[in-house]
Structure formats: structure tokens, C-alpha cells
Amino acid sequence: MQDFSVSDPLRTGFIDLRSDTVTQPTDAMYARMRSAPIGDDGLDGDPSVRELEEAVATRLGKEAGLYVPTCTMANLLAVMAQTQRNQQLVLEANAHMYTTERGGAVLAGLGYHPVPGQAGAMDLAQLEAAVRGGPYKPRTGLIAMETSHNNSGGTVLPLAHMHDVYALAANAGIAVHIDGARLMNAAVALGVPAARLAQYGDTVSLCLSKGLSAPVGAVLVGTHASIAAARVFRKMIGGTQRQAGIVAAAGLEGLQAMSERLADDHVRARLLSDTLNEAGSPISASAPQTNIVQVQVGASGRSSHDWVAALGAQGVLTRPWGDAVLRCVTHRHIDETDIVRAGDAFRHVLRQWR
Numbered sequence: 371m372q373d374f375s376v377s378d379p380l381r382t383g384f385i386d387l388r389s390d391t392v393t394q395p396t397d398a399m400y401a402r403m404r405s406a407p408i409g410d411d412g413l414d415g416d417p418s419v420r421e422l423e424e425a426v427a428t429r430l431g432k433e434a435g436l437y438v439p440t441c442t443m444a445n446l447l448a449v450m451a452q453t454q455r456n457q458q459l460v461l462e463a464n465a466h467m468y469t470t471e472r473g474g475a476v477l478a479g480l481g482y483h484p485v486p487g488q489a490g491a492m493d494l495a496q497l498e499a500a501v502r503g504g505p506y507k508p509r510t511g512l513i514a515m516e517t518s519h520n521n522s523g524g525t526v527l528p529l530a531h532m533h534d535v536y537a538l539a540a541n542a543g544i545a546v547h548i549d550g551a552r553l554m555n556a557a558v559a560l561g562v563p564a565a566r567l568a569q570y571g572d573t574v575s576l577c578l579s580k581g582l583s584a585p586v587g588a589v590l591v592g593t594h595a596s597i598a599a600a601r602v603f604r605k606m607i608g609g610t611q612r613q614a615g616i617v618a619a620a621g622l623e624g625l626q627a628m629s630e631r632l633a634d635d636h637v638r639a640r641l642l643s644d645t646l647n648e649a650g651s652p653i654s655a656s657a658p659q660t661n662i663v664q665v666q667v668g669a670s671g672r673s674s675h676d677w678v679a680a681l682g683a684q685g686v687l688t689r690p691w692g693d694a695v696l697r698c699v700t701h702r703h704i705d706e707t708d709i710v711r712a713g714d715a716f717r718h719v720l721r722q723w724r
């Protein structure tokens with residue numbers, strides 16, 4: 371497998387485990403951006419944007435795609451395009467669309483109804499109860515799933531669970547959206563084509579600026595009708611761009627060249643987890659299914675914020691996830707040497723506080 375980390379412009383001494391969003395464009399992306407055919411995407415269309423939209427739709431087995439600046443916007447447009455005002459969106463209680471994006475309710479004019487889950491998978495009985503109709507209950511316009519699941523440490527929804535949610539929704543005549551910001555990570559982890567996951571959603575969002583390394587952008591895919599509706603709302607909220615083919619070209623390169631290499635990130639996340647668990651108590655790392663490791667630091671007597679500062683002083687950048695958990699994300703700028711050095715930094719901090 372090609373080693374993308376060698377020409378990495380980020381290797382300035384810091385090991386940046388804060389997020390896979392820190393990934394910078396590859397040389398191939400810059401080359402493609404320079405030569406991309408472009409047009410006015412808000413007027414009569416941009417050929418590179420169209421190519422990207424079609425490529426993502428084809429990859430995910432959908433009719434049409436819509437390029438947007440962020441995955442947050444893709445998710446919002448999926449909600450606006452498939453619901454009516456006063457309805458509700460039902461989703462897992464730790465879903466990114468709930469914890470971080472629920473302000474979208476102000477724009478979409480509906481309620482966000484959280485359902486408790488395990489490792490990102492909604493409890494089916496509680497989901498069924500949440501969508502059941504009643505004289506005083508809002509009608510459910512949309513159900514959302516998320517895979518891989520960010521707040522659950524990059525866990526992957528089992529295909530059987532996705533099938534059950536989709537069947538339950540279909541039975542009740544409710545559309546399903548998949549927040550697939552890291553859908554490619556989930557597909558790689560399951561060893562199946564991404565379309566196998568996408569079949570359990572009427573619409574699916576995909577973020578290009580995380581592990582896929584594009585500078586910006588996301589794509590929403592679905593039916594011709596839902597994407598046409600989303601296109602109207604995209605214009606309304608200011609998401610229609612002009613010579614966007616320049617950045618769409620980088621997204622296309624990310625989709626085509628970077629999806630398979632995500633397996634490397636998963637191996638390195640596992641290596642990081644094993645390294646930290648060898649360091650032993652009082653810290654404990656999750657066994658990652660994809661590229662996110664959650665490290666419990668509560669038993670160390672120091673908060674996650676103390677840990678972020680102490681590790682930062684050792685050249686390792688992490689993020690607090692609440693007061694007792696650190697979040698570490700692997701990506702193409704993190705190689706095996708970095709994992710070893712990150713492990714050393716954790717041990718150094720433990721010794722320093724002993």
C-alpha cells in the first residue's frame with residue numbers, strides 16, 4: 371500500500387491526534403485541483419462538481435448527489451428535504467446530529483427526538499415507541515443513523531441493526547438518513563462495499579475532509595427527488611458555490627485514492643490502544659473498530675484537560691471528550707513511529723504525576 375505520510379507537510383514535530391480533519395491535501399489533490407475543468411455551479415453547473423456528485427452517488431448506489439461545503443450542511447439538507455415542519459427527527463442520543471447539530475431544528479422547524487443506544491445503535495423497542503403515532507404526538511418525518519459513530523469511539527453499526535432500523539422505518543412509512551461522515555471507515559472495517567451500508571438509508575451524507583483528506587466538502591446522496599429538494603434548500607441557506615470544481619476535484623481524488631488506505635489508520639488506532647493499555651492503569655484505552663481511540667483517564671486523578679495540556683507539552687495533541695475521556699484519532703499523517711512516541715508521552719506524563 372502506498373505510504374502517503376512521507377510527503378506529509380504536517381510533520382513539524384507535533385503528533386496531532388486531535389482529529390482526522392487535520393489531514394492536508396495530497397500532492398495528487400493539488401495536481402487535480404490545478405487541472406480540474408470548472409464552471410459556475412450556481413449558474414449552469416460545474417463539470418468537476420457534477421463528476422464528484424455522480425461518483426459518490428454511484429459508489430453508494432444512489433441516483434443523485436449534491437456537493438456541499440460541510441457534512442453538517444449535508445445532514446441539515448437531508449432533514450429539510452425529507453420532513454415537514456412540526457414533525458420530528460428521531461435519532462440516537464449520542465449522534466453527532468443530536469449532540470452537535472440539533473440547532474438545525476431552528477431552521478428545519480421540527481423537533482429532534484433522541485433515543486438511547488448502545489455503541490451508537492438505537493434501542494429498537496425505544497425507537498419503535500418513539501415513532502409510534504398518537505393523538506398528541508408529532509409525526510416522525512425522518513429517522514437518522516450514524517456509522518461509524520463518532521461519540522461512541524468510532525464504532526460501526528452492525529449491518530443487521532441497520533437492516534432492522536430500515537425495515538422498521540419502511541413499515542411505518544418513514545424515510546431514513548445515514549450520517550456517514552465516516553461511512554468509508556465503517557465500510558472498510560466491515561470489509562464490504564460502502565453501498566452495502568448505504569442501502570439502509572434513503573439519503574446518505576459522506577464527509578470528504580476527514581480521513582479522505584480533502585481540504586473541504588461533503589456530498590449528500592439519495593433519490594433524484596430528494597436531492598432536487600435538497601438543492602433548493604442548499605441555495606436558500608447559502609451553500610451554493612461557484613467555481614467549486616477546484617475543491618470538488620480534491621474530493622474526487624479523496625474518494626478514489628484514499629478510501630482503501632483507511633485500513634492503515636484502523637491498524638494504527640489498534641496499535642495505539644494496545645500501547646496505552648500496556649502502559650496500564652490508571653489509564654485505559656478502548657479497543658477501536660476504526661480510527662478513534664477513547665482513553666479513560668478518570669482514575670489517574672487528573673482531568674482530561676490536564677492530560678491534554680501535559681501531553682501537549684510532550685508534543686502530542688489530543689482532545690478532551692468530557693472531563694474523564696481523551697480522544698485520539700489516527701489519520702494519514704500518523705505513522706507507527708508516531709504511535710510509539712505517543713505511547714512514550716503517555717508514560718512520561720504518568721511518571722511525572724506519580
Ligand SMILES: *Cc1c(COP(=O)(O)O)cnc(C)c1O
Nearest residue numbers: 440441442443466520549551577
Ligand atoms: C464531523 C462529523 C460531522 C460534521 O462534519 P463537518 O464536515 O465538520 O461539518 C457530522 N457527523 C459526524 C458523525 C461527524 O463525525
